Amino acid sequence: xxxxxxxxxxxxxxxxxxxxxxxxxxxxxxxxxxxxxxxxxxxxxxxxxxxxxxxxxxxxxxxxxxxxxxxxxxxxxxxxxxxxxxxxxxxxxxxxxxxxxxxxxxxxxxxxxxxxxxxxxxxxxxxxxxxxxxxxxxxxxxxxxxxxxxxxxxxxxxxxxxxxxxxxxxxxxxxxxxxxxxxxxxxxxxxxxxxxxxxxxxxxxxxxxxxxxxxxxxxxxxxxxxxxxxxxxxxxxxxxxxxxxxxxxxxxxxxxxxxxxxxxxxxxxxxxxxxxxxxxxxxxxxxxxxxxxxxxxxxxxxxxxxxxxxxxxxxxxxxxxxxxxxxxxxxxxxxxxxxxxxxxxxxxxxxxxxxxxxxxxxxxxxxxxxxxxxxxxxx
Amino acid sequence: xxxxxxxxxxxxxxxxxxxxxxxxxxxxxxxxxxxxxxxxxxxxxxxxxxxxxxxxxxxxxxxxxxxxxx
Numbered sequence: 001x002x003x004x005x006x007x008x009x010x011x012x013x014x015x016x017x018x019x020x021x022x023x024x025x026x027x028x029x030x031x032x033x034x035x036x037x038x039x040x041x042x043x044x045x046x047x048x049x050x051x052x053x054x055x056x057x058x059x060x061x062x063x064x065x066x067x068x069x070x071x072x073x074x075x076x077x078x079x080x081x082x083x084x085x086x087x088x089x090x091x092x093x094x095x096x097x098x099x100x101x102x103x104x105x106x107x108x109x110x111x112x113x114x115x116x117x118x119x120x121x122x123x124x125x126x127x128x129x130x131x132x133x134x135x136x137x138x139x140x141x142x143x144x145x146x147x148x149x150x151x152x153x154x155x156x157x158x159x160x161x162x163x164x165x166x167x168x169x170x171x172x173x174x175x176x177x178x179x180x181x182x183x184x185x186x187x188x189x190x191x192x193x194x195x196x197x198x199x200x201x202x203x204x205x206x207x208x209x210x211x212x213x214x215x216x217x218x219x220x221x222x223x224x225x226x227x228x229x230x231x232x233x234x235x236x237x238x239x240x241x242x243x244x245x246x247x248x249x250x251x252x253x254x255x256x257x258x259x260x261x262x263x264x265x266x267x268x269x270x271x272x273x274x275x276x277x278x279x280x281x282x283x284x285x286x287x288x289x290x291x292x293x294x295x296x297x298x299x300x301x302x303x304x305x306x307x308x309x310x311x312x313x314x315x316x317x318x319x320x321x322x323x324x325x326x327x328x329x330x331x332x333x334x335x336x337x338x339x340x341x342x343x344x345x346x347x348x349x350x351x352x353x354x355x356x357x358x359x360x361x362x363x364x365x366x367x368x369x370x371x372x373x374x375x376x377x378x379x
Numbered sequence: 380x381x382x383x384x385x386x387x388x389x390x391x392x393x394x395x396x397x398x399x400x401x402x403x404x405x406x407x408x409x410x411x412x413x414x415x416x417x418x419x420x421x422x423x424x425x426x427x428x429x430x431x432x433x434x435x436x437x438x439x440x441x442x443x444x445x446x447x448x449x
Binding site for chain 1: 387388389390391393394397408409410418419420421422
């Protein structure tokens with residue numbers, strides 16, 4: 001099997017993740033609840049994972065690293081935690097439904113306004129210009145994906161950060177496709193950044209894990225309240241991190257696996273992972289361009305390109321993905337939960353076939369896939 | 380004899396232990412009884428008494444808030 005659907009979830013996971021989860025399942029109690037060994041075991045996994053993530057993203061305080069169920073959960077906390085009735089947000093034209101749907105719901109429920117700063121693919125200059133022009137008196141934040149989950153386009157988040165800092169806005173970054181695959185150093189950011197990511201994509205960890213990093217002391221309303229194992233006699237939700245956003249039993253087993261994965265990724269380095277994935281993306285592009293009737297979406301100079309590539313073929317995207325699946329090549333077809341991205345890029349009616357790589361994919365696998373696609377006849 | 384440095388949550392107790400261990404002070408996390416802390420569901424970092432002053436100074440230096448010291 002050749003797995004090119006790492007933008008959906010990474011496969012395989014980092015070495016040792018499954019074993020660590022199994023070990024945690026057999027030894028961990030409920031972290032932050034008791035003082036006995038199994039409870040401390042769970043708490044230890046969680047704290048070490050906070051530390052490992054702090055190192056990865058250069059966060060000063062591990063308590064600013066909050067565990068969530070996934071990136072969507074983290075983004076909902078961020079978006080709904082910040083935006084109130086009458087506020088305004090600016091979003092890019094490439095946002096996933098994990099951003100668009102919460103904003104849409106807030107728009108309907110609380111009259112939160114939003115502007116979509118839509119710019120052509122890989123045009124960071126125009127994106128920044130449109131974002132800044134969209135700022136109003138009631139703008140509270142800019143929300144931007146770091147990397148488009150459809151086209152792999154890397155957004156200029158450092159420049160958007162400068163815009164946010166200049167206008168006193170909060171910056172919510174969806175790092176779903178970049179965390180672990182592209183270096184992110186939060187020391188370089190000047191605005192109030194909130195970074196959201198899943199544990200199960202380029203961090204190479206298990207599903208059911210996600211991370212929300214509040215880089216500074218940004219005030220966020222809670223999405224849920226409940227037991228935190230701290231200050232139990234107080235009916236108010238704790239106002240300190242991470243407890244404020246970690247109600248209920250945390251997924252310590254999953255976090256144990258995530259710790260193993262993050263240590264693995266830290267060991268290689270996101271810069272080297274990015275270099276590897278770009279090499280594969282370039283090779284795939286070169287191959288896809290040889291297939292008659294195919295349009296490939298990529299950055300011609302490969303500067304703003306990640307290891308995610310989309311293409312439109314002569315046949316429907318679902319048929320092509322089906323053909324590839326019959327040959328044991330895993331891709332994703334359709335709108336990728338990002339109708340906005342497709343609308344902005346002009347692929348809403350066709351959808352695309354998406355190829356997304358990880359550190360475990362090889363050039364040989366890309367060549368094999370291209371050979372099989374070259375043999376595609378009328379499907 | 381030991382001193383107990385009381386924290387609001389386990390995350391802060393864990394952070395304290397790391398700070399103290401890096402400075403060569405052995406510290407352990409315990410669940411302290413409510414009768415002595417006055418608050419329920421807190422975590423204590425247990426430190427030998429002769430290290431207490433130094434431990435507190437280190438934690439203050441690192442801006443790590445504790446609830447009280449017993």
